[in-house]
Amino acid sequence: MFTKLYAATWGEVGKAKEKGFFDFDLFSWMAWTWQTAAFFIFIVLCITAMLIWEKKVPGGSPRKGILGLDTTRGDRLFISLLGSAFIHLFWLALIGSILWVATIICIGYAIVVFRYV
Amino acid sequence: MNKTINQKAWYFVIPVFVLVAFNAAIPLMTVVNYSFQETFGNNVFAWEGTRWFKQILLSDRFHAALGRQFAFTFIILLIQIPLGIAIALTMPKKGWGVPVCLILMSMPLLIPWNVVGAMWNIFALPDIGFLGHTLNSVGFDYNFTQQPGDAWFTTILMDVWHWTSLVVLLSYAGLNSIQPAYYQAAEIDGASRWATFRYIELPKMKKVLTLAILLRFMDSFMIYTEPFVLTGGGPGNTTAFLSIDLVKMALGQFDLGPAAAMSLIYFFIVLLVCWVFYNLMMKNEAQS
Numbered sequence: 001m002f003t004k005l006y007a008a009t010w011g012e013v014g015k016a017k018e019k020g021f022f023d024f025d026l027f028s029w030m031a032w033t034w035q036t037a038a039f040f041i042f043i044v045l046c047i048t049a050m051l052i053w054e055k056k057v058p059g060g061s062p063r064k065g066i067l068g069l070d071t072t073r074g075d076r077l078f079i080s081l082l083g084s085a086f087i088h089l090f091w092l093a094l095i096g097s098i099l100w101v102a103t104i105i106c107i108g109y110a111i112v113v114f115r116y117v
Numbered sequence: 118m119n120k121t122i123n124q125k126a127w128y129f130v131i132p133v134f135v136l137v138a139f140n141a142a143i144p145l146m147t148v149v150n151y152s153f154q155e156t157f158g159n160n161v162f163a164w165e166g167t168r169w170f171k172q173i174l175l176s177d178r179f180h181a182a183l184g185r186q187f188a189f190t191f192i193i194l195l196i197q198i199p200l201g202i203a204i205a206l207t208m209p210k211k212g213w214g215v216p217v218c219l220i221l222m223s224m225p226l227l228i229p230w231n232v233v234g235a236m237w238n239i240f241a242l243p244d245i246g247f248l249g250h251t252l253n254s255v256g257f258d259y260n261f262t263q264q265p266g267d268a269w270f271t272t273i274l275m276d277v278w279h280w281t282s283l284v285v286l287l288s289y290a291g292l293n294s295i296q297p298a299y300y301q302a303a304e305i306d307g308a309s310r311w312a313t314f315r316y317i318e319l320p321k322m323k324k325v326l327t328l329a330i331l332l333r334f335m336d337s338f339m340i341y342t343e344p345f346v347l348t349g350g351g352p353g354n355t356t357a358f359l360s361i362d363l364v365k366m367a368l369g370q371f372d373l374g375p376a377a378a379m380s381l382i383y384f385f386i387v388l389l390v391c392w393v394f395y396n397l398m399m400k401n402e403a404q405s
Contacts, residue, residue: 030143033153033162035164039149040149070399078392082388082392089382092167092170093171099167
């Protein structure tokens, strides 16, 4: 319980760190960082938003989009997220820096997907 | 009449939810966490940002493994799907031959994967294995432990032996569900054997074939055990498919960060292909 944990940045490697409030032994092996935690919180928020949307406008608004696929809201969220993953990967492979530009492209992509696919 | 709304059934989903959380969600989250960090073990982690993703995406090693993986999957699909349909077409439709064929066909599917690898390893050994020895004694210079071409040949042959039955069984089920009336109509019109196949049997098998291609794609794309036991990825790296390369990186070199990044990229490719096939299947479903 009271063993010392170690640092999470290069500057602090090797130095002992006081056990923080969130350093449960149960979770420390998962190596959480605030960035990845924020990402998963975003995903959870997306799903929650979809649930609320479904409550407000039930049925998932199915339609045949420009790809010729029968999609519902959930499908469109999935296409947006998976597509965003690939956009980010291609951006990293081809350009490499200023990743936030890829994120902006993804937001545009998601809007197009939700509007037309 | 008013229906009472009772959502208590959702509580029955909790066990599955917990199970999936522990065997899928939590490990996957951990992989995501690892993919952005460097570690030397002992729970010491340091933030690296997108470095591993960049490194993997630009590495020749990953490109080579991905290329090998797609080549392997493409080749086995190209062999197994037509071969499976052909075998299913020649299988008897009634009589004692049906159970005999079905049981013979299912046998390779029942053998554990590492046993398949070990069997083929011994079978193909150039000095004592039946296949290897025979090939060498009739004049082929065959040695799957040293020649990349032979290693590929053996791996593909093994996969065809192991999994063509699955395509056969699915196609056979598809063929059996065709009503005799279609064949009678074809006969009245004087359709040739090819026309019957092209315009009756193949469209009727579309659903099961999509499923067969999806299953075979996924299984071969994630193949690990059989080539690991047969060739261990060798000679050199010539049969190191994606999963073999991934395990080498994660456990052999203990490069957890790059390995995590690579598994996420791998996962996205698998997810994309699954999604495409799922939509194709749903389209087939909607048409029929």
